[in-house]
Amino acid sequence: MALRHAVLAALLDGELSGYQLAKAFDVGVANFWHALPQQLYAELARLEKEGLVAGRRVVQETRPAKRLFHVTDAGLAELERFAAAASKPSFVRDDLLVKVQAADHVDAGPLIRQVEERAAVAEAKIDLFRRILRKMRGDLGEEEFLRAGRRVGPYLTCLRGLAFEEGNRDWCLRTAAILRDRNAAVAGAGTPAVPGEGTAPAYRRPEVARAER
Amino acid sequence: MALRHAVLAALLDGELSGYQLAKAFDVGVANFWHALPQQLYAELARLEKEGLVAGRRVVQETRPAKRLFHVTDAGLAELERFAAAASKPSFVRDDLLVKVQAADHVDAGPLIRQVEERAAVAEAKIDLFRRILRKMRGDLGEEEFLRAGRRVGPYLTCLRGLAFEEGNRDWCLRTAAILRDRNAAVAGAGTPAVPGEGTAPAYRRPEVARAER
DNA sequence: CTCCCATAGTCAAGGATATGACTATTCAAC
DNA sequence: GTTGAATAGTCATATCCTTGACTATGGGAG
Numbered sequence: 001m002a003l004r005h006a007v008l009a010a011l012l013d014g015e016l017s018g019y020q021l022a023k024a025f026d027v028g029v030a031n032f033w034h035a036l037p038q039q040l041y042a043e044l045a046r047l048e049k050e051g052l053v054a055g056r057r058v059v060q061e062t063r064p065a066k067r068l069f070h071v072t073d074a075g076l077a078e079l080e081r082f083a084a085a086a087s088k089p090s091f092v093r094d095d096l097l098v099k100v101q102a103a104d105h106v107d108a109g110p111l112i113r114q115v116e117e118r119a120a121v122a123e124a125k126i127d128l129f130r131r132i133l134r135k136m137r138g139d140l141g142e143e144e145f146l147r148a149g150r151r152v153g154p155y156l157t158c159l160r161g162l163a164f165e166e167g168n169r170d171w172c173l174r175t176a177a178i179l180r181d182r183n184a185a186v187a188g189a190g191t192p193a194v195p196g197e198g199t200a201p202a203y204r205r206p207e208v209a210r211a212e213r
Numbered sequence: 214m215a216l217r218h219a220v221l222a223a224l225l226d227g228e229l230s231g232y233q234l235a236k237a238f239d240v241g242v243a244n245f246w247h248a249l250p251q252q253l254y255a256e257l258a259r260l261e262k263e264g265l266v267a268g269r270r271v272v273q274e275t276r277p278a279k280r281l282f283h284v285t286d287a288g289l290a291e292l293e294r295f296a297a298a299a300s301k302p303s304f305v306r307d308d309l310l311v312k313v314q315a316a317d318h319v320d321a322g323p324l325i326r327q328v329e330e331r332a333a334v335a336e337a338k339i340d341l342f343r344r345i346l347r348k349m350r351g352d353l354g355e356e357e358f359l360r361a362g363r364r365v366g367p368y369l370t371c372l373r374g375l376a377f378e379e380g381n382r383d384w385c386l387r388t389a390a391i392l393r394d395r396n397a398a399v400a401g402a403g404t405p406a407v408p409g410e411g412t413a414p415a416y417r418r419p420e421v422a423r424a425e426r
Numbered sequence: 427c428t429c430c431c432a433t434a435g436t437c438a439a440g441g442a443t444a445t446g447a448c449t450a451t452t453c454a455a456c
Numbered sequence: 457g458t459t460g461a462a463t464a465g466t467c468a469t470a471t472c473c474t475t476g477a478c479t480a481t482g483g484g485a486g
Contacts, residue, residue: 030304032310083312101225110297147394147395152395153315174372
């Protein structure tokens with residue numbers, strides 16, 4: 001039930017429309033939470049009904065009208081309550097890690113490609129985050145901004161996003177190199193397609209007949 | 214729909230009972246996926262019905278009987294298919310980051326405590342991961358193990374977990390220090406409880422009367 | 427002149443996850 | 457001698473999240 005609080009936190013920086021929120025919570029920039037547009041519009045409706053945010057309609061000339069939302073005092077109080085409550089630990093849930101976990105038992109080719117692609121994605125995010133951070137701190141140096149700047153929350157979460165993506169990139173590059181080496185070694189030793197099968201799996205499945213292959 | 218593949222990947226290292234799986238997917242060790250026991254038992258039942266895993270009953274003397282599951286050839290094929298398909302990017306979803314995003318608008322005290330507690334949790338996980346890695350590579354050095362070891366998938370995902378927790382710890386410690394400094398600075402300047410309110414929020418809420426406070 | 431993209435927002439359906447409780451046995455501590 | 461932790465597993469409910477649509481307008485590319 002933290003999506004609502006993520007929305008409240010995002011609206012602290014100023015009024016946003018649902019559409020703008022959706023972009024902020026989209027892949028690429030969502031440093032502290034991720035959500036799809038449908039969720040956000042639904043959550044905004046709930047938050048408004050409960051009086052935690054309020055919206056005002058803004059008519060535009062060249063674009064469809066939009067509704068800009070801001071956090072009410074009740075919303076701020078709710079955020080305060082949330083921030084003081086215990087946080088549950090966060091979990092890893094990543095398709096790619098599941099695949100790497102199985103790396104010794106599946107075809108290495110597609111996996112290596114995916115890991116390398118992820119490294120490129122991480123690199124792009126790193127660039128983006130660096131630009132965002134520069135923009136947020138303006139003329140000030142990082143240390144100075146963090147000491148005296150008036151709004152450091154988003155800066156700090158962006159720093160976490162940056163460090164995460166740097167870790168991601170480094171790990172992906174190393175993992176890809178390792179899998180490539182192993183794949184080449186096994187291929188050189190004569191086993192053609194599936195390297196894991198060449199290097200004796202740690203666990204021989206019992207009672208299941210290993211047909212063909 | 215990746216939980217099933219995470220279960221398959223976990224069972225590659227040998228037979229496991231639902232209970233053992235649950236421990237592996239619990240907080241603390243789940244390097245590549247996290248899930249609750251209920252989910253795992255349900256998923257195991259589905260996987261068995263579809264013939265992707267098979268279980269055998271093992272009666273024990275001092276403990277209740279258990280069912281040990283292993284991946285079938287069909288399961289391995291399914292995992293192969295999954296590994297070759299495109300992975301969707303993974304997302305950040307962390308209560309604590311939401312709170313830090315709102316750091317300038319909420320009471321800093323409880324937040325700082327939580328960030329420091331998270332740093333301690335990360336430190337404990339780092340120790341745990343280092344022990345697990347040492348155990349997995351045995352006598353070999355890391356480079357050597359990754360070149361020649363016969364099962365590196367779990368080692369690689371554990372390395373990612375280690376790097377993640379190191380990043381977590383470093384960020385938490387730095388963030389806590391920054392928030393402490395800022396809190397002390399504002400308290401010294403005369404504002405008592407809520408420091409964010411002392412430093413002029415970037416956005417003045419319109420049309421909403423700012424009662425008392 | 428048409429097609430696609432960006433803006434702005436909504437609906438329905440179903441799968442995935444979380445919360446909380448519950449059974450049953452054994453060992454070890456108090 | 458009863459309570460508590462660990463083993464082993466299950467059920468029900470509720471909420472969350474994802475998938476895949478769909479409406480509508482305006483601007484720019486080709």
